[in-house]
Amino acid sequence: MTRIEANPDNIGQVFQEHTKYKYVATPSEMMRGRPLPAVEQPVPDGADIMTLPRDAAGDQEAEVFWRRVASRRSRRNFADEALELGELSTLLWATQGVLKMMDGHTMRTVPSAGARHPLETYVIVNRVESLAGGLYRYQPLEHQLVQLREDARLGFQAAMACLQQNMVALCGATFVWTAVIDRARWKYQQRGYRYIYLDAGHVCQNLYMACEFLHLNCCAIGAVDDDVMNELIGVDGREEFVIYLAVVGKRRGGG
Numbered sequence: 001m002t003r004i005e006a007n008p009d010n011i012g013q014v015f016q017e018h019t020k021y022k023y024v025a026t027p028s029e030m031m032r033g034r035p036l037p038a039v040e041q042p043v044p045d046g047a048d049i050m051t052l053p054r055d056a057a058g059d060q061e062a063e064v065f066w067r068r069v070a071s072r073r074s075r076r077n078f079a080d081e082a083l084e085l086g087e088l089s090t091l092l093w094a095t096q097g098v099l100k101m102m103d104g105h106t107m108r109t110v111p112s113a114g115a116r117h118p119l120e121t122y123v124i125v126n127r128v129e130s131l132a133g134g135l136y137r138y139q140p141l142e143h144q145l146v147q148l149r150e151d152a153r154l155g156f157q158a159a160m161a162c163l164q165q166n167m168v169a170l171c172g173a174t175f176v177w178t179a180v181i182d183r184a185r186w187k188y189q190q191r192g193y194r195y196i197y198l199d200a201g202h203v204c205q206n207l208y209m210a211c212e213f214l215h216l217n218c219c220a221i222g223a224v225d226d227d228v229m230n231e232l233i234g235v236d237g238r239e240e241f242v243i244y245l246a247v248v249g250k251r252r253g254g255g
């Protein structure tokens with residue numbers, strides 16, 4: 001494995017490359033049985049402490065929202081039933097839907113640093129009504145899905161790329177988010193590499209919440225062999241590369 005020397009003009013790309021699993025050689029603190037780090041920072045000596053009220057503020061509509069926020073979980077089991085096309089459509093809109101154009105930028109259902117929206121959404125379909133198994137990409141401006149490849153085994157191959165996580169083969173569909181890094185770099189240069197991950201967090205949280213409201217199951221995925229997944233979905237891994245995924249499907253209960 002060739003290591004690239006980092007400098008201020010390539011640090012983002014080096015970070016992206018050198019955080020791939022293939023470079024993680026030494027066992028982690030967890031694997032070595034080291035104690036868990038504390039879950040929060042200690043209170044400074046002598047600090048004033050305020051116990052916060054438990055009841056959420058807001059009207060009835062807000063109450064429903066707070067309940068959904070509290071009930072969100074990563075759910076990894078799926079019913080055999082196919083996802084409805086309308087459900088997939090809503091999930092795509094909730095995660096990347098375009099609300100309006102402003103000075104050449106898109107304003108969407110999710111925030112993005114500088115409204116650059118550098119993410120693309122690929123969908124690996126296992127079981128979605130009216131769609132053949134295979135690879136699709138969301139076109140947010142038109143709210144359309146483009147079929148890139150028909151391949152009923154793609155879900156299985158994607159599960160292997162996600163370090164053998166079976167849920168990728170068993171879900172209704174897997175969302176695969178890539179970053180087209182030049183969209184972020186154009187404004188932020190190397191700092192853009194930070195923002196793509198922050199953007200992706202917002203996108204996936206919207207997916208979780210939309211699934212919660214539609215009673216669908218959803219689980220984020222960060223454990224992926226980047227090179228294999230980039231190849232599976234046909235991106236070059238340098239100018240466009242996978243950064244995050246999530247599986248969705250019909251709810252069967254359980255976690």
Ligand SMILES: Cc1cc2nc3c(=O)[nH]c(=O)nc-3n(C[C@H](O)[C@H](O)[C@H](O)COP(=O)(O)O)c2cc1C
Pocket residue numbers: 072073074075076165219220221222223224
């Ligand atoms: C960045 C990120 C990566 C994750 N990657 C995986 C993954 O590869 N496989 C998996 O089963 N869960 C994954 N999860 C889900 C977490 O395990 C889950 O959020 C965590 O256990 C807390 O559970 P909760 O989501 O139900 O609150 C990931 C979550 C995040 C935010």
